[in-house]
Amino acid sequence: MDLVIRNATIAGVARLKDIGIESGSIVKISDRIEPRGHEEINAEGNLVAPGFIDVHMHLDKALTLDRYDWATREIMATPRLTSVNESNKVKRTFTVEDVCERATRIAEMCIVNGTTTLRSHVDIDPVVGLIGMRGVLAAKEACKDWIDIQISPYAISGFDDAPEDAEKLLRQALDMGADLMGGVPEADKDGNSHVDRVFAIAKEYNFDIDFHTDQAQFETPFALPYIAEKTIVEGWQGRVMASHCFGLAHHKPEIRQKAVDLCREADVSICCTPFTTVNERVIEPVEAGVNVSYMSDNIRDTWQPYGNADMLQLALFVARLGRWRSNEDLDHLLEMGSTGAAKAIGIKGGHGLVVGNNADLVVFEAKSGHEAIITQAQKLWVVKRGRVVAQQGELLV
Amino acid sequence: MDLVIRNATIAGVARLKDIGIESGSIVKISDRIEPRGHEEINAEGNLVAPGFIDVHMHLDKALTLDRYDWATREIMATPRLTSVNESNKVKRTFTVEDVCERATRIAEMCIVNGTTTLRSHVDIDPVVGLIGMRGVLAAKEACKDWIDIQISPYAISGFDDAPEDAEKLLRQALDMGADLMGGVPEADKDGNSHVDRVFAIAKEYNFDIDFHTDQAQFETPFALPYIAEKTIVEGWQGRVMASHCFGLAHHKPEIRQKAVDLCREADVSICCTPFTTVNERVIEPVEAGVNVSYMSDNIRDTWQPYGNADMLQLALFVARLGRWRSNEDLDHLLEMGSTGAAKAIGIKGGHGLVVGNNADLVVFEAKSGHEAIITQAQKLWVVKRGRVVAQQGELLV
Structure with missing residues (x-):
């Protein structure tokens, strides 16, 4: 075998196991694998878990903090349009090489932190054109041996200003090598027609869809129910993600419940940054049976100055803010960021500690997920795919 | 000199400096210190900052997670009395050696994370008697060469049940080697009389006071204004800390404002766990000129399963939850956890990068506080006091 991981704790399995890996897949899990692997890891009883999947990043804009004048902390309280405009100023400085270099650095931060697949949105708009797309595509190619990158172009400024040009540009991006497409209903006056347009294009391309959904923190648009209904009407169940969903926190429990039930029915996944309203956006949907994951979102750019591309750190935020207390809940939380997230974005080859699945794994210095x-x-x-690509924070490739 | 730290970035200072240390104090800060120190550190342009002060811990109860049956996440939603009762079950297992061993482990976690002084509350009640006090005193002695521990005994179950016995036990603890005393108004039916009793004892001992204040998350007692008023009446300005202050979030802005103004007038410091209502409990008081710091509180015990004794991690929580965005705000946040906290708990010898102060320092792998x-x-x-006691997460003593 290419790699044998010995003495592994696997969640939900009583005894330590050896894990045999060949041609990038898990081929054997048993008490003792006799033959030595080409490469060997002794997990010494530590937890071996499926790699994290960071389902929502913005590689094109990441690590541009130094290009921005951080006036005051007030900026986050401004309407979305202000943030878009501030971001546009910085995007004018982008080049393809620049985007590729920053995106690659984020990919490196991801993999050393145990994230073996990520999904990146890419801004497609008149300011940046296809520069972000070209840069992230180049990074995807440069990193392909050690991390999978899904690319989701979206018309961040909507279609209202120049419907034909905006759609034309977006289609160019889709043709260049997108894995799926994104949308952002609140970018247009009529959010539902934005959703309709995105669905029409996605069906043409046979693409999954990832909507930036209900991002406003101080107003209360609520696109989520329409997205879920549309998903059912179009037969796109299991292929749609609703990202953010701040709107869930602005509505009464019975309205939230209805929206969340619709998501479950439509098999629409939700993903959230874990820094606000964790109860409404994570715990309630999880308890209602919706597939929920957490994500980095922007990393050190005009949208937020924070981020370490570390899903384990994000899990701690969810746990503390959500006041999750039991070992079982915390173990489940870890799975939300790996197997749950894998289901949400449709990982090919299977994700999780099961024979036949991709050997995308992380060995933690801990005996359990909660620890x-x-x-x-x-x-x-x-x-990553059976190859040891990082060790104790150091990239090996 | 005993120790010279070279090429140090110091907050607010333009050029790199050398820092000379002798007999535990900073004796020189200049562009270039010629003589070699007995020991030398090359900071290579990294930030050298005053050590963190963790102003509110519970060493006696820490690291007892494995003695508790974590039924559900619901426990945090229960009234304070339930938590006290659950905690009491575990406290019956305490021995002096056991408390000392766990307290020492927390002290080690603190110092490797850059916390050079901590304040620990210690439960004094009929269940645990003086066992917690004896254990923490032993830990203080065992760790005295590399961390300072302030001990604050308090009658966690109040005085109502057996006023004379409770006060007698508390006084025994104070006589054993307390550095200050604590109180918790909501433990008694009449919170104000609890405050009065604690002040009376503290004045007799000439002790500072640290009140567990307005901890309820679902009711709205509000002891803070009375504590501040009493502080002024008794002339105890600058000697009182109000810990937690969840109550601030349950009142209207004008009532909060009044309480916060009173705190500033009485020079009452506030310290908070940064996981809820950061806006009301941290940002507003800071903006009103109150001395606010953040703290670990319980670490992996019946009150909460979390905690790494890492003030830098807590600072990130405050920053993200408070949506602090500017470099200046984040730099100030770091200072709140060191020089601000030092002022709050009255560190002798002076804390901060100034000649004459204690040489209690941490060198970060970063060029600034925000980084x-x-x-x-x-x-x-x-x-710690001029001696290198930890390096990259490893205790050297």
Whole structure:
């Protein structure tokens, strides 16, 4: 075998196991694998878990903090349009090489932190044109041996200003090598028609869809129910993600409940940044049976100055803000960021500690998921398609 | 000199400096210190900052997670009395050696994370008697060469049940080697009389006071204004800390404002766990000129399963929850956890990068406070009273 991981704790499995890996897949899980692997890892009883999937990033804009004048903390309280405009100023400085270099750095931060697949949105608008798309495509190619990158172009400024040009540009991006497409209903006056337009294009391309949904923190548009209904009407169940969903926190429990039930019915996944209203956007949907994950979103750019591309750190935020207390809940939280997230974005090859699945794994310096979250455990080894690609925070490739 | 730290970035200082340390104090800060120190550190342009002060811990109860049956996440929603009762079950297992061993482990976690002084509350009640006090006193003695521990005994179950016995036990604890005393108004039916009793004892002992204040998350007692008024009446300005202050979030802005103004007038400091209502409990008081710091509180015990004794991690929580965005705000946040906290608990010898002050320092792998918080920088070296006591997460003593 290419790689054998010995003495592994696997969530939900009583005894330590050896994990055999060949040609990028898990081929055997048993008490003892006799033959030595070409490469060997002794997990020494530590937790071996499926890699994290960071389902919502913005590689094109990441790590541009130094190009921005951080006037005051007030900026986050401004309407979305202000943030878009501030961001546009910085996007004028982008080049393809620049985007590729920053995107690659984020990919490196991801993999050493145990994230083996990420989904990146890419702004497509008149300011940046296709520069972001070209840069992230180049990064995807440069990193393809050690991390999978899904690319989701979207018309961040909507279609209202110049419907034909905006759609033409977006289609150019889709043709260049997108894996799916995105949308953002509140970018247009009529959010529902934005959703309709995106669905029409996505069906033409046979693409999954990822909507920036109800991002406003101080107004209350509520696109989520329409997205879920449309998903059912178009037969796109299991292929739609609703990202953010701040709107859930602005509505009464019975309205939230209805929206969340619709998401479950439509198999629409939700993903959230874990810094506000965790109860409404994470806990309630999880309890209603919706597939929920958490994500980095923007990293050190005009939208937010924070971010370490570390899903384990995000899990701790969810846990503390959500006041999750039991070991079982915390173990489940870790799975939300790996197998749950994999389901949400449709990972090919299967994700999780099961024979036949991709060997995308992380070995934590902890005996359990809850211990890993609480102690913010070191990621001892990260394995991507059967290859050891990172060790204790160092990239090996 | 005993120790010279070279090429140090100091907050607010334009050029790199050398820092000379002798007999536990900073004796020189200049562009270039010629003589070699007995020990030398090359900071290589990284930030050298005053050590963190964790102003509110519970060493006696810490690290007892494995003695508790974590039924559900619901426990946090229960009234305070339930938490006290659950905690009492575990406290019956305490021995002096056990408390000392766990307290020492927390002290080690603190110092490697750059916390050079901590304040620990200690439960004094009929269940645990003086066992917690004896254990923490033993830990204080065991760790005295590399961390300062302030001990604050308090009658966690109040005085109502057996006023004379409770006060007698508390006084025994104070006589054993307390540095200050604590109180918790909501433990008694008449919170104000609890405050009065604590003040009477504290004045007799000439002790500072640290009140667990307005901890309820679902009711709205509001002891804070009375504590501030009493502080002024008794002339105890600058000697009183109000810990938690969840109550601030349950009142209207004008009532909050009044309470916060009273705190400033009475020089009552506030300290908060940064996981809820950061706006009301941290940002508003800071903007009103109150001395606010953040703290670990319980670590992996019946009150909460979390905690890494890492003030830099807590700073990131405050920053993200408070949506602090500017570099200046984040730099100030770091200072709130060091020089601000030092002022709050009255560190002798002076704390901060000034000649004459204690040489209690941490060297971050970052060029600034905001970079340290955002990147969760490694603590390269920790210096306690002029001695290098930890390096990159490893205790050296």
